[in-house]
Amino acid sequence: MGLPLQKIKVLEIGTLIAAPFATRILAEFGAEVIKIEPIGKGDPLRKWRKLHHGTSLWWYLQSRNKKSLALNLKAPEAIELIKKILTDTDVLIENMRPGALEKLGLDWETLKQINPNLTFVRISGYGQSGPYKDKPGFGAIGEAMGGIRYTTGSPESAPARVGVSLGDSLASLHAVIGALISIINIKTNQGKGQVIDVSLAESVFNIMESIVPEYDLFNFVRERTGGSLPGIAPSNTYRTQDNAFVVIAGNSDPIFKRLMTAIGREDIANNPEFEHNDGRAKQSDYLDKAIESWTRQHTIHHVLQVLEQVDVPSGRIYSVADIVHDPHFIARDMLLDSTLPDGQVVKMPGIVPKLSATPGQVKWNGPDLGAHTQDILHTHGYSDEDITALRDKGVIQS
Template sequence: MTSDGSSAPLSGVRVLELGQLIAGPFCGQLLADFGADVVKIEDPNRSDPMRQWGVIEQGKSLSWNVIARGKRCVCADLRTVEGREFVLRLAAQSDVVVENFRPGTMERFGLAHEDLERVRPGIILTRVSGFGQDGPYAHRPGYGSIGEAMGGLRHLIGEPDRPPSRMGVSIGDLLTGMHAALGTLLALRVRDRTGQGQIVDASIFESVLALTESLVSEYAVAGVTRTRSGAVLPGVAPSNVYTTSDGQELLIAANQDTVFRRLADAMGRPDLGDSAEYGTHVERGHRQAELDRLINEWAGKHTASTLLALLDEHAIPVGRVYVASDMLTDPQFRARRSIVEVKDDILGAVPMQGVAPRLSRTPGSVRWGGPQLGEHDAEVRAELASRSGTPADSGVDAGTGDRGMGS
């Protein structure tokens, strides 16, 4: 098993991942996908709760298998002197530390940025939290759901006559992990030029806020408050899910004027494309509901396969509303290896999403699935000893604390 990702973009970059659950570890997953040697530190007494989350098969969490893929797992109790010293020795040979504790926790551990820089000048500390490292809310515990609410996303999801809903994934955490990974890469780029490290401060509420387009500007300038609109965006039509005669759901997006004219031709109603009622984006937006009813009635006269072929012939953006079984059999997914099989000693070959984005010269890869607790202890200790000249078992705490490493 190699740890440097061969010729991947982040080959040779070592990342220490501290923390647990999703936001910080998803940042680590993305960096590992592109070849970084991500060494995940877990409390030996409690481990990362993700090991017990989601669907469990043969005693192993499939969620853990994905979010910990490509990482090496080592045990250390940060609440002990031995554990902290071990992490500092690893930090001395690392480029990045990723953590998602509550602000102030790293400082209490003696692992503040200045502590890390003393052993590794130029090191980057990527900090993931609910509300950022400063401000009146910084001390609050910050789950992804809270950041989604305060960042403006929850208010927009669901039907207008019902309370706010949520997505079926932890989107706030995942967005923050992506922003943290982006910030880490930017900081590495700066260090390449200047030799200086820095702190990357990624908060959940701001990561969600960044995805809300012109929501704030619309209110501040025009007095417009966006709200829940169900399956559509108000004024953007047609772009909705329509049901075929065999009960399949197709999303048809033809809101651009030229595309709508092609849809009108496909429907056998070329008059719609040039009509005063439907010929422009603005007018279609005014008649969104009636246009959706018209298209749904037409779609209901065709099977999904017939309609997909017809719309493809007319260059209309269309796609079935997929579930996992559809993705596993779709020829486009197969052609691009969008889903890869990762061998696992317990589960066998496990399909999961591949690496995105795709690089033509130096692509990333999924090297292995989520490891067992402490699986790489001996390997990492031996490397540390060989580089520092200390005994392989020196200073590594096997776990004597009575609490986990979360804050």
């Protein structure tokens, strides 16, 4: 059986993280993704973080299964080529600043005349409307405005950021969801193409649980609480005898009783004040102290062994070294061997989600700049002479 998105054609006009991560997911499940890159330098991600022979390892991951089309977007001929490609494209995904594509003549009114069934996914810091739409916005700013940065870290320190580009990645996932919803609407309801407007700030805000009604009804502002989960108890990070940290989530009613019994605190386990979460949440500090007084007496190995025996969710905090050597990640095909252009074999993350009948695939790593330019132009009716002329004029790179 073929891949589920093998008949879907996607054009990406994006750089770095938000749009490229979204198209990577679509490409892993079979979509034909043509990535437009500026001639000469390509996507800046090619030079981000750790480099191998001058190319980012992140690039090889983020752009796997994609085709690279190197264009000079300032050239009218490049815009005409994009319009030709869009005539039979299902999804256009971009993360340029609002108004940038309009300046190139690629506004929505023009695009839907070219292809009425086009799904146009637009990712930006603040969205395509509103008073902030023209402000520059990276993922870090989206995390700050969306509310998650305010709640992250210790109460005694400045708000912390997650160590990855969370705002961009959340926007990517919302972009994929929006694109697939639109495609389904077109395929099943005879709908037409539409604009999917994804804001980094709103993508973060969308995962912030019940902070809005809590504030509106009770004037309650959720603050930073370190490793605990506010209003849900007990769920926290605890230090062990060997100076490690264990995460324990004993916040369901039956699990709580098993946890307290396992650590020798039957008095707490059987106290009716703690029977349900609302009672436990009122005394979460007390419960955390009781749990940590036990974990500090034992090694993390012993703590995990005891809690596993009584079916209490718990785990140590993994570094990447732990992930790479973990038998569960290995068994789930979450660590795939990949061969770089020089023959070097390197581990890359596997594909999520896992589909039983039509799982995703990695066909190739992120390509060289402009590697598919000539083939793409041939597909859209350009002759060898046309391609040579465009190359000589600095419109394309191949």
